[in-house]
Amino acid sequence: MVTLWALYGRAAGSALRATHWCEAAAVTPDHRVHDLGTSAATTPHHALDWLRARVRDVADQLNAPSARPAWHWLLDGWEYDRALRLLTRGETYSFLLDEEGVRYVLSARSAGKHRGQPVLSRSPA
Numbered sequence: 001m002v003t004l005w006a007l008y009g010r011a012a013g014s015a016l017r018a019t020h021w022c023e024a025a026a027v028t029p030d031h032r033v034h035d036l037g038t039s040a041a042t043t044p045h046h047a048l049d050w051l052r053a054r055v056r057d058v059a060d061q062l063n064a065p066s067a068r069p070a071w072h073w074l075l076d077g078w079e080y081d082r083a084l085r086l087l088t089r090g091e092t093y094s095f096l097l098d099e100e101g102v103r104y105v106l107s108a109r110s111a112g113k114h115r116g117q118p119v120l121s122r123s124p125a
Helices: 004-011 044-061 064-075 077-088
Strands: 020-027 033-041 093-099 102-110
Touching (some): 020 044, 033 044, 044 064, 044 077, 064 093, 077 093, 077 102
Antiparallel strands (some): 020 033
8 A cells, every 4th residue: 555655755855764663453243354454654753643544434434333442542642642653663553443343553663664563552442
C-alpha cells in the first residue's frame, strides 16, 4: 500500500526514512487474520495520523454500539498524548475494537522492533 507520506517523499526528491510501522487487521473467532492495511511512517505523529484514519475507516463499517469506542478514542486528547509518548519512546501502541467476536487490532511500533506483545489500549465500555 502506497501512502500519502511515501508519495510526498518521492515528490520532494528525498528519501524519507521510516521510523514506525503501522498495521490494521481483523481477527475472526476462528483465529483467521485478515490484513486491513499497513504503512510505514516517518514520525510518531505520522503513525498516529495513519492509525486515526484506519480507526475511522473501521468504525464506519461497524454498527453504532460497536463503533462508539472508536469515536470516543478519536476525540480523546489524553489517549492521543499517551500514544504519542509511547511511540516517541520506541514502544508499541495498539487499539482494539470488537464486533460480534471479530477483533479489530490497529497498532504502530518502532520500525526497528520485531513483532512483540503490544501495549493494549482499553476501549471504554
